[in-house]
Amino acid sequence: MRAGGKVVAVGLPPESMDLSIPRLVLDGIQVVGSLVGTREDLKEAFQFAAEGKVTxxxxxxxxxxxxxxxxxxxxxxxxxxxxxxxxxxx
Known part of the structure; x- marks a missing residue:
């Protein structure tokens, strides 16, 4: 994740996630939870996949x-x- 980036957790994971709090704070990374996404989120997700950024x-x-x-x-x-x-x- 680049500095100033945003992690969007869509849905519910089966367990907890480990996060580096110092990295979140120092790099200005946002973590956001969402049970649903917008059309723009979906468009962005497909773009990431097309660019090979998601495996x-x-x-x-x-x-x-x-x-x-x-x-x-x-x-x-x-x-x-x-x-x-x-x-x-x-």
Whole structure:
């Protein structure tokens, strides 16, 4: 995050986040929470993705792992998106 930047947390994380308070203060970084975003926020997010500034976390797993995946969902341990790939080796 550059000095003077803003972190917008959209939605609710499954756990707490660690923040460097001295860095926030000294670099003038803002942290804002939001359950919803505006059209401008969405446009900006798509622009970040188009510029390669955002790297999505996507994990692909085979259907045979479905029970373990549901257990991980219940436990809140999945990070990013989980894709069940029906074409993966059985």
């Amino acid at each position: 999505p976390k996507v994990t692909k797993r085979p259907l045979r792992d479905i029970n373990a995946i549901f257990d991980e969902m219940k436990a809140g341990t999945i990070r990013g998106r989980m894709v069940i790939d029906l074409g993966m080796a059985k």
